[in-house]
Amino acid sequence: MSLPLAVILIGLSIYPLVYLLKTSFTDYQMLGMQPTKFVGLSNYSHLLTSGLFRHSLAITGAFALSAAILQMGLGTGLAFLIRSLGRRAQTVLVLLLIPTIISPAVVAFQWVQLFNYQFGPVDYLLTQIGLKPLLWTGSPHQALGSLLLVDFWEWTPFVMLLVYAGLQSLPEKIFEASAIDGSTRLQTVRFITLPMLKPVLGIALILRLIGVFKMVATIAVLTNGGPGIATESVSYYTYVNAFTYFDIGYSAALAFVQLIIIMLLVKIILRLMKRPGVRTLA
């Protein structure tokens, strides 16, 4: 019964995985004229000693931190806020979700327009209220912040959606009981709602971290990793090594290391939110 699934999963995951692992021990260049050689662990040692790699890890770390703190925090806040709207909640929710459901390519285009420091509306408004205009992605000091802003804009609504749905699924009775016991609203949120939301928050965090490790489009369109290497995340560094330099062996090693990092992070988060086993028919 699960044959189609098995075929697709094997075709699209195990095959690339094995291929990657194998390639990561070679010096395969897609356009190279020399025959491919086995080079042992040299791609991995190159990676471990590479300043560029460490730099890109730090950039990805910045995105991960922003996702874990700002997006999770404000997304949760928004969910509570939306919930207080009653009947209109769902319409507002879908409106706020638009950044998340449109293509990253479109998102990037929209922000290219907004980040225009000569003709963009944001800098115009900043100068109107007496502030200095920003250079945004044009400045090595502001580029990372600009991308963090875009990522925040794109994905905070996603966290909001998950938390909102989590709130909807909590049994109303608990809140009634808590109110009868005389707890304040703040106490209810702190000691009842948030602990019950733990699984939802865990999933949201996992999905966001996965997203951070996947991000290519936003960077490719908005900054190309620049100015210089100011916004070169691990995913983008891998993308460039693979599809600009065609250094497949090295990028395979990079990809593999990323996969291990993200798997570890996910395992840790899952461990913190385990649930008991489920019955089966077999």
Add this chain to the structure above:
Amino acid sequence: MKRIPAWQRLLNLVLVGIALLFFLFPVYWMINTALKPPNEWLTNPPIFFPHHIYLTNFSQALIHWGGLKGLWDSLVVSVGATALSLVAGVLGAYAIARYNVGGNNFSFFVLSVLFFPPVVVSIPMFQFWRSVNLIDTFPAMVVQYSSFTVPFVTWILKGFFEDLAIELEESAMVNGATRWQAFWDVALPSVKGSVVATALLAFIFSWNAFTFAVILSQGHITTLPYILPTLMEGHYVLWGDIAAIATLAVVPIVVLAFVLQRYLVRGLSFGTIRESL
């Protein structure tokens, strides 16, 4: 629940207003540009409201910049990937939920496919499609796009199947139903809403997919997300035309999201928040 005081209700409304402004302004600005004639694209001060509706950008985008073909290619690839992931995902989810296929770690493995950065999958798959002479064709794109939607659909639906009371299927089978009938006639109808929801999400993912499009297309299959950045290169950027293409890429998704909002909210959320791992 305690009553919310009036001042706080007002504060909430103000905060919602700010959130709407922040999250919708970039979208508004795109539409604004799409409706402006060329001499108003880049002005200082910028023009915040179009003086009149200028639709030439859209006809340019559709015909001259391949928007029409882009819409068609996006549609074919997305519908194909959605259909494929529903067939594989529904069956797979049921098998995992009810027959524990692959043991306890299999579902984590399914989920882990979602972790793969598209770049990771793209390198070997690029080689693969090239070697079988299918690169940049509809079948290759459809299969490739579903590499993320299949695990997604499987993972979400597995949670829903697990939440169904197993007794219904058990008693159907005691009364002579085959395993297939227990699935098709008993279990599947009960998760219909969730299937619609996951289908919607799979469609959205495929419609938006960017990395695969850029890496695997060589200019033959040109989905809308593929066309967009190609137009932004060069010295004279046609802001209005690009904004029109971008708007075309957004409208179907937003319309779908509103029409199926009940499913979108319930489906993504409930499925994703099941801590069924």
